Amino acid sequence: MTDLAVSFRGVGKKYRYFTLDKIDLSLPQGQIMGLIGPNGAGKSTTIRILMGLVHQDSGEVRVLGRQMPGGQVAAKWDIGFASEDMRLYDSMTLDWHMSFMRSIYPSWDESYAQVLLKRFGIKREQKLRGFSHGQRVKSALLLVLARRPRLIVLDEPTTGLDPVARHEILRELTSAMADESRTILFSSHNTQDVEQISDRITFIDRGRIIDSMDKETYLDRWRRLRLEAPAGIQLPALPGIIDVKQTGRLAVATANAFEPELAQAYERTGARVQQIESMTLEEIFVANVEHSRFEQSTEEVAA
C-alpha cells in the first residue's frame, strides 16, 4: 500500500517537436493538486500518461498503487477522468449516458447523481446535442462524480466556461473532497481556479516541472520588493532573489524564497526598501515560467 495517489519518477516522453523531460510528481491521497502551465506545456501529455493512454518512454508511473500503463484497467475502475476536449454522444440523452455508466460501475450513486442534476440544472431526458458547452462540462463531471471514484483527473475542466458555471464546477469539486480519501488532479492555465481549490500546485513549462509545492508555501515564499538603489549602483540578485529589474534608481526584485532578512540584506547594500508586496498565484506562475526559461536558455548556451 502507498499513501501516494499519483507518483511519477523520471518520466520522459519524446515526440518530434515536444519532449516531456524527466517528470517527477507526487500527489498524496486526499489532496487537490492544480497543474498549471501555458498552452503546449505538457499538461495533457502528463495526464494522458497518468491515465495509461500514452505510454512513457522512460521512468515509472504509479497511480493508486498500480504501475502504469500496465495496470491501467485495474486503476481506471477508481479513476474519474474528464477533459476539455472530451465529448459525450450527441445523439443520446444524458439519461442514456447515466444508464451506460451505471451498467459499468457498481459504485454508481444514483441519489448523488440526482443531487448533481439539480445543482447543475441539467435535464437527464435531454439529448447532449441540445446542451450548451457549460452543460456538457457539467454532464461530464456528473458522470465522473456519481461513480464516486477515489481519484478524479480533470484536464482543463473550466476552459471556456462562464464565471457562474466555473464557480458551480469548482464548488462541486470542493464538496467532493468531503470524502478525505478522495484525490483530485486538475490542470488549468487559469490560476484563479487553481488558487481557489488546490492544496498543492505544480507548475509545468516546456515539458518540465519547474516547481511543485503546497499553495500556502508558494504564497508565503514569493514576494516582490520595490527598492530604491543608491545613485550609480546596480543592485545584485541576492540568494533567494530570482530576478532584479532596475530602471535608473528604481528596482523591483522578485523573491522565491523570501525571508525578512532579505530586505535587511538589501538595505546593507545601501538600497532603500520602499515596499514588500505579496504576489498573486498568476504573478508567481509568470515569474516562475520566465525564470525557468531564462535558466534553460542559459544552460543551452553553456552547453
Place this chain on the structure above:
Amino acid sequence: MNGTIIPQLILKDLRLNRTAVIVPLGGGALGIGMFMRGGLVAVFGIITFFTAMILSASMLPTQCLLGERKHQTLAFLMSLPLSSIQYTMAKMVTALGMFLGPWLMLVIAGMWIILSRAGVPHGLLPLFLTLCVLVLAGMCVVTCVDLVSESEGIHGIAMVAVNVSYGLAWTLIATSANVRAGIESPVPVWDSTILSVLGGELAFIAVLLGLTLFLQARKKDFI
C-alpha cells in the same frame, strides 16, 4: 474490481449504429426483390444487392470506428476501465458482428433464391459465395485499416483501393474458365479454383484480424 466492460461497449455500439445495419439490409432486400422479377430488372437487382453490401462495409467502420475519434468521444471511452487492446477487440466484434448479421441474412436469402428459383442454375452458388466473402474481406480490410490508422484520409484511400480491387477480383474470378464452366451447371461445382479463392479469402481475413490485434497491442499512444 475485476471483469471486462467489452459487452457494455458492444451493446452501446449496437444501439448507436443501428442505421448502419438497417439501411444496407433494406437495400439488400430490395435487390433480392428486383432479382426475383427476372429480366433486366434482375440484373439491376444483383447490382443493388452487392451495392448494399459494399455500402454496409463502408458505413460501419466509418460510424463505429472513425466516429469515436471524429466526434471526440474516444477520450470518454478510454477513461473507462479498458485497455487499448480490449477497445480494439470490442470494436472488431461490433463492426464485424454488425456487418455479419445483415451479410449472413442476405447471403442466405441469395442462396435460397439460387437454389429454389426455376431457371436459375445452381452452378451460380459457388461464384455467389465467393463474391460475398470477397465483400466480407473488403470490410475487414477497411475495419482493420481504420483501427490501426485512425485516419479519415487513410480510410478513404482504403475504401478506394478495396472498391477497385472488388472490380478486379470479380473480373478475374468470373472470367476464369473453370468458374465460367461451372456457372451454367445444374449443380454447384466446387472445383479447385473456387475452393482456392474461398480458402484464400478466409485465410486473408484471419491473418488481417490477427495482424491488427498485434499492431494495436504494440501501440504506445492511444489518444
